[in-house]
Structure formats: structure tokens, C-alpha cells
Amino acid sequence: MNLRKVNDYLWRIEPEGGMNVPGLVYASEKLMAKIKEDKSLDQVANVACLPGIIKYSLAMPDIHWGYGFPIGGVAAFDMEKGVISPGGVGYDINCGVRLIKTDLMASEVVPKIKEIVRQLYRDIPSGVGSSGAIPKLSRQEERELLVKGVRWAIERGYGTRDDLEHTEDQGRLELADPEVVGDNAIQRGLTQVGTLGSGNHFLEIAQVVEVYRPEIADVFDLKKGQIAITIHSGSRGFGYQICDDYVRKLLKASQKYGINLPDRQLACAPVNSPEGKEYLGAMACAANYAWVNRQVIMSLTEQSLLKALDTTPAQLGWQLIYDVCHNIAKIEEHDVDGKRIKVCVHRKGATRAFGPGHPLVPEIYRQIGQPVLVPGDMGRNSFLCVGTEAAMKYTFASTCHGAGRVASRSQMLKTTKGKDLYKELAERGVFVMTQSRGSLAEEMPEAYKDVVDVVEVMERAGISKNVAKFKPLGVIKG
Amino acid sequence: MHYELIPHTADLGIRVNGKNLPELFENTALALFDIMTDIARVKPREKYTLEITADNLEELMNNWLTKLLREYIFNQRLLSRFKILKITPQGVKAIAKGETYNPEHHKILKEIKAVTFHNLSVKQLANGWQAEVIFDV
Numbered sequence: 001m002n003l004r005k006v007n008d009y010l011w012r013i014e015p016e017g018g019m020n021v022p023g024l025v026y027a028s029e030k031l032m033a034k035i036k037e038d039k040s041l042d043q044v045a046n047v048a049c050l051p052g053i054i055k056y057s058l059a060m061p062d063i064h065w066g067y068g069f070p071i072g073g074v075a076a077f078d079m080e081k082g083v084i085s086p087g088g089v090g091y092d093i094n095c096g097v098r099l100i101k102t103d104l105m106a107s108e109v110v111p112k113i114k115e116i117v118r119q120l121y122r123d124i125p126s127g128v129g130s131s132g133a134i135p136k137l138s139r140q141e142e143r144e145l146l147v148k149g150v151r152w153a154i155e156r157g158y159g160t161r162d163d164l165e166h167t168e169d170q171g172r173l174e175l176a177d178p179e180v181v182g183d184n185a186i187q188r189g190l191t192q193v194g195t196l197g198s199g200n201h202f203l204e205i206a207q208v209v210e211v212y213r214p215e216i217a218d219v220f221d222l223k224k225g226q227i228a229i230t231i232h233s234g235s236r237g238f239g240y241q242i243c244d245d246y247v248r249k250l251l252k253a254s255q256k257y258g259i260n261l262p263d264r265q266l267a268c269a270p271v272n273s274p275e276g277k278e279y280l281g282a283m284a285c286a287a288n289y290a291w292v293n294r295q296v297i298m299s300l301t302e303q304s305l306l307k308a309l310d311t312t313p314a315q316l317g318w319q320l321i322y323d324v325c326h327n328i329a330k331i332e333e334h335d336v337d338g339k340r341i342k343v344c345v346h347r348k349g350a351t352r353a354f355g356p357g358h359p360l361v362p363e364i365y366r367q368i369g370q371p372v373l374v375p376g377d378m379g380r381n382s383f384l385c386v387g388t389e390a391a392m393k394y395t396f397a398s399t400c401h402g403a404g405r406v407a408s409r410s411q412m413l414k415t416t417k418g419k420d421l422y423k424e425l426a427e428r429g430v431f432v433m434t435q436s437r438g439s440l441a442e443e444m445p446e447a448y449k450d451v452v453d454v455v456e457v458m459e460r461a462g463i464s465k466n467v468a469k470f471k472p473l474g475v476i477k478g
Numbered sequence: 479m480h481y482e483l484i485p486h487t488a489d490l491g492i493r494v495n496g497k498n499l500p501e502l503f504e505n506t507a508l509a510l511f512d513i514m515t516d517i518a519r520v521k522p523r524e525k526y527t528l529e530i531t532a533d534n535l536e537e538l539m540n541n542w543l544t545k546l547l548r549e550y551i552f553n554q555r556l557l558s559r560f561k562i563l564k565i566t567p568q569g570v571k572a573i574a575k576g577e578t579y580n581p582e583h584h585k586i587l588k589e590i591k592a593v594t595f596h597n598l599s600v601k602q603l604a605n606g607w608q609a610e611v612i613f614d615v
Contacts, residue, residue: 038487065487067596067614091592091614128589187552198589199615237551240591240614244544247595251537264536264595408485409615438587 001041005029009461013041013057018262019048025059026400028457031449034406035063040070046262047075052082052271054336054343058395060350061457062404062449066090068265071349071405074398076334077271079342083259084276085268086250086283088346090327091243093283094290095201095234097324097373098167099384100298101220103317104227104309106207110473112309113431116205117474119308120433124203124300126196127435127478133194134296142189143178149288150295158299159320165362167323168352171291175331177281182245185282189238189289194296196233198435198478200443203301204230204375206382206470216368216386216467220321228470229305230375230382231297234327239286246279271344280329287328294323321384322362322371324351326401334396345396353387353399353464361387372464376403376451378443378477379428382470383455390462399464400455403448416441425475434477443477481509484610490588491597491612500562502600502607503570506539507546507560511576513613514550515584520558522575535567535600539609542570543593554579590615 002014006024011032013023023044027035035041040063047069048057054076063072068087077083109116125133137145145152150171154161164170178186196203208226211217222228235242253269253276254261261267269275302318309316329346336343354361354370361370369386376382380403391397407415421440425432434440458464484491492509496502511517530545532538549555557576564571579586592614600609 040487067594067612071488091594128586184548184552199591237591244592251595264598267595405487408487409490410483410485436587 001045003041009457013045015048018260019045020051021048021053021056023048023059024056025063026457026461026463027061027063028453031061031453031457034449038065040065043068043070044073046266047073047088049262050075050077050083050085050266050268051259052078054078054082058398060398060400061454062349062400062402064404064406066348068263069346069348072400073348074346074350074396076343076345076396079271079344082271082344083268084271084279084329084344085266085346086243086246086279087265087267088348089243089283089329090348091240092234092327093239093243093286094325095327096290096294097230097232097326097375098294098298099321099373100229101222101319101321102227102229103315106225106227106473109205109227113205113474116305116308117431117433117476120203120301120304121476123304124196124297124476125194126198126476128198130195130197130478131191133300137190137193139186142186145193145292146176146178146181146285146288148172149176150291153292153295158296163295163320165364166320167291168325171295171323173284173287175280176284176288178285180278180281181242181285185238185241185245188241189236192236192238193293194300195236195293196297196476196478197236198439201233202378202475202477203297204378204472205474206230206472208468209471210469212466212468219365219368220384220467222468229301230373231294231301232375233290233293233297235286235290236293238289242282242286246282250275250279283329287325291323322373324373326351332397334392343396345398347398349401350398351401352397353391354397355387355389355392369465372399374400374402374451374455377445377448378432378472378475379425379430379445381451382472383451383466384468385455385464385466387464388462391464395463399458403451403454405447406449407447409442412442412444412447413438415446416444430472431474432477439478480505486612489612490615491610494609495606497606499565499607502609503539503542503562503565503572504560506543506609506611507557507574510543510546510590511557513588514590515556515586517558519584520556520576522559523577524575526555526574527571528574529569529571531569533568536598538567538570539600539611540593540595540598543611546574547590547593550579556584588615
């Protein structure tokens, strides 16, 4: 592989073999040393081989080994000549994050953090196969949910209409078509709305520890010591089943359309083919399911906090800042060679980052750019950033999504054997409750890159701008 | 158990061996459930016949494991005994024995969310067969 450094934050993989375009990896020297240890760069090169890819196969600094596309991969495809690939979205369709601010300060929350986390742990189902947050849906109700997205939840009293403006795509992709979703997926989705799930999903209470750009932080009404909640979850078993079903369908479609796959998990179909459109319709259903999921979890969390703190909504000051997707494909307009055209952007472990003035950025944020939420590991930090014009120009309006793993789960189980992990995190000032110690071991801070290094690269590259840094106080995990 | 974990940054990989193809498929099935639960506590109370088809051997391995995983996801069945009756690269017929998941007797150790095609291989070696599979967890 011909990898060369372009500058302190950017590397280029020269096209060779079947690559149609170069690879471009945003990373520092320090991060690149780790990145080279797994096969993620090979995956960046493989994505570059797909038909109709525009300009480059991109990777963000949180890149690591995935299926087909690397995690942290971004690629845009021509609508006529390009393809859509479930591997470029991920199994957990619309895995994403929302950030909610409160009027609480750390000084009032820290003394009560254990009671708060215990209440949240009781009220929000998490862990393996978690279910039962809201009454089981009928198939008809689920179909309505898939079409309406977040509006479905709001109509049932989970949150308010104000939340729509603060959610990417207002919590609904119009392309959603329940007719192209198999019954297996529908069945899996009946009982999981409002549940966190397992793996790297979490709900976190944190405080603002640093403000980088006060004039932008003022728009968010955020200051040091203020308490905010992050919810990280996705489309649960529903989305997984759709990805599973469609990787198989598109493997056959790849053969039908004569697409040479360097990796089976890059199974794809032309964007405008019947198979491609079906996947987009099913993916959109899963995206809408995930948004409803996070909306319901947010509503349950609000109720849980009111109980734990014995306070009123006015005093809590609960306000959704924004909700972003990390695993999605979108049809967006971008400038390519001086022309504004529609492209199909895949973001797998990457976040949309529209710059100031973009019409799809909510009016309240239009002057500062789209909010970008970047959660780190549970021992260190998370970030609130904003998108930029440079992102529009250089990365199809995309930036990083999180810390990115460096250690495998089996490695973490070995290195944490015999340790009191809850105590270790408590010594870092974080009170954690989880369904399983094994799951906690796999998600310890040492499993991840330091998100500070990750956002630093995108800040220096001018792709996204840091606004505020958070430190976790309490976490619930599956 | 005739399997070992192989490193993968975000998920869970296994390498499984078998003297012949039927044994390889049986051992891979055992590995799947051994990861999910304490397989010693799964009694062979019920018997199920499973038939799976595919276009090639690797797809067959994926379809086989996916079918078994779906037995748990959709039917709440845990399986602990496997006997391959017939196998070609285009299909496998097998008997599986197990019981319905009971949270009082069975602990789910790890949630396997999907069987991926990532780095999937099924190959014949000098002294038997070997498969590598990555699970999304």
C-alpha cells in the first residue's frame, strides 16, 4: 500500500490495483501509528474500488476495523453510476447520539450521583435483549412508527414538537417504506423501543469542564459546570435484521450487476436499481426506528431525573440540544467539480457536519453551523463541536463520531481480569451501573483512543470546531 | 471445545477446527452457543430438524450460523447438541437438540447480534477443516 503523509493531519493512499480514487485518512502521526495495526486502511482502499465513488474514499481519525467499510469511513457515490452498500452504513443503522442540556449544575448533582444513576438504571431498560420500556407494539403501530419517525413518539407524549427542530432530518427520513422490511425485522422491533441495548451503548450524565468558543457556547446556553445528558443508542434488533437481510440480497444483486467485490461485506447495488431503492427504503425505516428509540429514552430519562432529584420540569430545564446519526446513508447535494449535484453519502461511524448557512441546519444554529456530538469513552471526555464550510468542501460535510476502539474485546477481558472495574471508574469520578461486568470490561477507557486526540485532528484540519468538553459523572450501560 | 477466539478490534472472531466438514459445522454451532451461554446447562430436551441452502460453502456456513442464532432470537431456543446428517456446499441438513431459554436456569453471557461475512473462511487443511467467522456483538 502506498501511504504518504500530506500534512500533520492528513494521509493519502495512492490509487493502485482496483482503486478508482485515492484514500484520504484524517489522522495525526500518533493516531496513524495505531491505525496501521489493524486492517482498516485496507478497507479504505477496498471502498475506493466500488463503482461510481466520487473524489476519494475517506476515513476519520477514529477509524478502526469494521465490516466492508471501516468504522469512521465516509464515501459519496454518483446517483447514476454509483452504488449503495449496507456495509457503508453498518448493522446498527442510525446508531447515533443525542445531547440534552439541563439547568442543573455539577455542585448539586455530584452529591446525589449514585441515587440518580440507580434511578436511571431502574427506569431505562439496558443490556442484552432489553425490552419492555413501552407497551409492546402491534405490527400496525410499528409500521406507523417506521413511516412517521419521531412525530410518532411526540404524538404519544414522549417529548415535544420542539425536539423535531433539534434532530437531524427532524427525526424522519421520507424514503422509509415498511413494505420492503421483512417480517423478521418487524418482529424484532415490537418490544425494543425505548431500550438502550448492549455493547457500546450508554446513557451518561456529564458536566461541562471546558468551553472553547464562548460566543458559540452561548448559542447553546452552555457554561462550565453545567450538567448535560448523552444518550447513545440505535435501531436495536430491528436495524440489525434489516442489515442482515439486505447484505444477503445485495450479495446476489452485486453478481447480477457484475460488480466486483473486494470484500463480501461490501455487497452493494446501483443506487437507482430496484434493489438499491429497496435497501434505502428499509434503511430509512431503521433510521426512523432509532430516532424514535432515542426520543423515548430521552423522555423516560427526563421522568427518571425528576423523580431522582425530586424537582420540577421548570427547575430541571430539560432541553434537547441536538441528535445526530453515526451510521447512515443520505441523499444530499454537494459541490463536485464546480457543479451542485445529488450524491449518496455513506457515513459509517462518522457524523454529518454542515457548515454555517446550510438550509438544513436548524434556524437557531444556522449562524454557527450544525452541532456535532462526539462521545468519548466513559472515563474521559465527550465533545460538542460544530460543522464548517471546510467540511462541506473537503469531506462531504462529515467529521469524526467518537473515540474509536484500539483494543479488541478479548484483549480487554484478559487485561482487566481480577480488577475491580467499578472501583477504578469511581476513582476517576465516574459512577457506573451495568448489566454485566464483561460488557464493562470490554468498554473500559483503555479500549479506546483518547477522543481529545481525535477531535484535535478535525479541529486542526478545520473540518469541525470544538465548542465544549464534557466529563462524565455517571453512566448506565447494557 | 474445538474453537479459539481470534482478535478483532470491535467484535468477536472465532477459529474452529474439525476432522471433516460435518464435524466442522457441528463444532462451529457449539462455539456459537458456548459464547452465548453456559452450554453445559442447556439440556437436550427437544429435537429440531434444520435444513439450510446456499450458493457456496462459505455462504452455507454463514446461513447455518444465522439460522441457529435466529432460533434463539425468534424462538428463544438454546441448542447444545448437533448432528449433521447431510452436507454439500449447497446445503446442510442437521438435527439440533436443546431447550427453550429459561432465565432461571440459563444465563446469557454475550449477545451475538449478527453473523458477518467479514473475513469469513471455510477451508480444508492437511489434517482436517478450519473455519473463521466474525460475530457482531
